[in-house]
Amino acid sequence: MxxxxxxxxxxxxxxxxxxxxxxxxxxxxxxxxxxxxxxxxxxxxxxxxxxxxxxxxxxxxxxxxxxxxxxxxxxxxxxxxxxxxxxxxxxxxxSHDAKVYATINQTLGKGYDAARVDAALMQTFEPYGVTRGRTAKMPGTKYPRSKAMFGRSTVYQDLLAKQCRFLWQFINGQYVSIFEDASLDDVIVLNGRTGLLGVPTQTIGGGAVIRCLINPTIQWRSLVQVELQSATTGYFIVNSINCQGDTMGDDWYMDLNCTAHNNLVDKPHKDSSKN
Incomplete structure (x- = not known):
């Protein structure tokens, strides 16, 4: 549309x-x-x-x-x-315009915290049509000095994410953030009956690329459980998703670029973000 x-x-x-x-x-x-x-x-x-x-x-x-x-x-x-x-x-x-054009010119008084910085940055994205999605719960540390911000908002968002150890994205017009080692709540099982295509390809650093049929339930930072015919089970967190499709053809798949956890066996921590 x-x-x-x-x-x-x-x-x-x-x-x-x-x-x-x-x-x-x-x-x-x-x-x-x-x-x-x-x-x-x-x-x-x-x-x-x-x-x-x-x-x-x-x-x-x-x-x-x-x-x-x-x-x-x-x-x-x-x-x-x-x-x-x-x-x-x-x-x-x-979210092109928010990424390129959003700027901030604001000073936060002493006693501010990370959530206040996050809220101030979100206000600069809103004029470009971005809304707030799932958000990492910020640490409550209060800072004793004021903070001046002047420049591109995404630069300050990157600094805040590094400081508070969370990841963030613009996804379908929403600002979304989640802690670095966290995943979304639900486990999505992928096997030959639920859309898994072939065998995951291992990548450098212990990750994997998993190909499956297009499934809109799978999102950035989803937790997927891969079940192979040999009964081997592994847990992966989705870092990025590439899709290819043809509404009147055979192509209809997603490539999930994932991080594996603990030799593909142990389940990682769930996200404590708020919606």
């Missing part, structure tokens, strides 16, 4: 759409490329003229669908793929 600044929407569900979603590990935006086939000339021209500002992808299965991407359109082009198929290609970025 694409949306114009005034709120007008256009549902593209009945058209062929090939998409690639690229996620990052921490403190980055997600990006996406969509190839939409055989739009009407009026719609294709409207997209190229910049009449639509944002694009949202909702995908999954009948009883398990959800938002995979929600971002701002940054670029579009039109091409002829073969003798019959015209394609509009859209490149979009999640």
């Amino acid at each position: 694409i949306t114009a600044p005034g709120g007008r929407t256009l549902d593209l569900a009945n058209l062929r759409c090939v998409f690639t979603l690229q996620g990052w590990t921490t403190s980055q935006w997600g990006s996406a490329v969509f190839k939409i086939y055989n739009l009407s000339d009026d719609t294709a021209n409207a997209i190229q003229a910049g009449e639509f500002s944002s694009i949202q992808l909702i995908a999954g299965y009948q009883n398990n669908s959800g938002i995979l991407f929600d971002g701002k359109i940054r670029y579009s082009s039109r091409s002829l793929e073969n003798k019959t198929d015209q394609v509009v290609t859209i490149q979009a970025v999640d």
